[in-house]
Amino acid sequence: MTANLDDYLGRLGGPALLAWHRENGTALPADEYLGLYRDQLLRGLDRTLVIYLDTNFWVRLRDAARGTGSAEATRLLQTLRTMVRRREALCVSQIYSLLEVGKQEEQSLRVTAELLDELTEGVAIASPNDLLRWECAQFVAATVKRDVTHGLCPWTKVGQIHKNELPALPGPTTVAGAQAVLKAAVDSLWNMPFEYAFEQLGWDTKNKLGFQIDDEVLANVEKRKAEQQAKGYTLDQVRASEFEQQVHAQLMPVATELLRSWHTARSFPEGLSALLRDQRTVEHTAVEQFKARSLGKLLPGTSIKTELYALYETDRSTKKPISSNDWFDSSHAAAALPYCDVFLTERNLAHKLRQVLKADVQYGCEVIGSLEEAFARFPAV
Template sequence: MSIERHSRARQIELGRSLTSRRKIYLDMRFWIIARDTALGVRTEPAARKLLHHLRRGVANGCLICPISASMFIELMKQPYSPGRRIGTAQLIDELSLGISMIPSRIVMGTEIHSFLLRAKGDTELYPMQELIWTKVAYVLGDIYPSLAEFSPAEELTIQKSFFDYLWAHSLSDMVKTMGDNIPPADGFAELSRETNEKNAEHRNELRSFAQTYDIELRGAIEIAGDVAADAVHQLAEKEARRELRATPEERANSVNMCRNLLYHAFKKPQTKDALRCLHIGTSLHAAMRWDKDRKFKPNDYYDFEHATAALGYCDSFLTEGPLHDLVTRPQVNLEAVNGCRVFSDVEAAADYVRQLSSAG
């Protein structure tokens, strides 16, 4: 078994173990509320109820609060202290049980791969819920050493041992190992500035939300086409049972073909369910552009990553008011994608989590 198949087997096993648990996704605002409550900094009844019911639900096996790559990156921006990054990591370990969603780019790739297989008539596929969960050490993607000085068998043995060693690591272990390091700049300040300038330049061209969605979809598919072309190439290699090398012209043709395929597939309503990452991301950006007086802020990119993870594959999303408003607008209605309930009010969130935690 290759290291890639070993990793996939661990993920499938993990995904199946989480089937009975409802997934509650907290954005950074709610993690801070819960952390400060756990540390005794916050004492208001609603926050205390929320933390109590989250803890009870996780302890009795009916809830889990997974994180994502964007949450990990936001966590690492907090000051390295018991009341901030260290305390947040400890509470995340408790409520997430060390579970994270795989990086969003890989979720999108997995969705596209499954979509293409179904288009070919292959129905014996793993459910997405068995493919998208991993342990926090792999929140940014799988890593394992490449050791050319060893034989292939020896290298594989070392890789598997290394993978399993990190699989057992907690988020607190990772935070302690990284110490008081400052994460690199994310570039979102410049990206938001450029986006706002371009949106202002073209704002008068927008005539409807549907048209705005279509514009954003075309832009998203420019990126997704490369991902789809990779999936097509992998499928071709699997059928040929050998490595295939595409010329630059063949690659360009494949990417264009995949872009056209994805765009026209979105004419069918069921594609929005199959390709959730694309649909949710497109909807969020379209909603922002259609609200012509609203400007992108650097932190919106993290918020959109949170929303995509939660709305696509979790049962509820606890977030801030403006994002709650954005995702639940009738034109957007992203709660309908996966039946994910969205809350920004702490009291309402606590009452909902109480109902879920009592189910166990």
């Protein structure tokens, strides 16, 4: 092994793990080893009430942990702590949570990191790109009966919250050495706490993780809204047009890659025309089923974001301009609803998801929009 590989593993905190994997051989490939972690995580989640908190709720819990929160927030924190400790529930995060809580100063961030580690145990929904691949694979399997889901998973841990795959190695090594390094890296990444992740950034997440949509982009979105409303487009027209654009721009490149890999691995048993037919079927079915509101739980991320955007673009009752926070809200919803049992968010978004879109029923996820509703759902333990 090269020295730079040793340094790389040292940064992950895994020299002892590397020695163990070297000693115990490399019969199990690294990708299968990662799969064992995923399988164990999925089994645990299957028996647990999975709760997603948006950033506002994490801030309320942080204040309660610091002793500066409301009595209601303090009560909710105590209840969640007890439920997690009893293995009755688990709170989970996603990269959007990381980006938003990272706007805090170090002192506040340290308290939040402790809370995240305690209530999530490092469990996170996969990154947006990984979720897109998973959801495309699920749709391909359901539509053209090609199983392209191997190696994909909608869940991960904080160490791989940005990318749910084996890390790239920074230098040459033997096959056996690479497998040992990769498996030791998986051990390190899947047991990494939030506190360690923030520490690696020097607790300067406000600058290093800061994310805002450019004002120019937001202004262009507002301009488009005004133009679309001037043309008199209906909600159905906007949602259909927006979804079709997303299918062309985001879904089909991923679906095409998955299908091409499937056909190539089997040496095109039905000929090249079968690949082209599969692509056309996937694209047409996605667009038509969304228009007909018959997708069910398939393609949830794209569908939820599209539905919320269409409501915004056709809303003539409010003059409030769109903001980065609105983008984060829709991103939280798109991650939480398909994969969690309960979603705690702000009141206005909860109203849209429940009363307008009926998304809580569609995806089988309770949507809670206030502390009062949370108390009703989670009585004091």
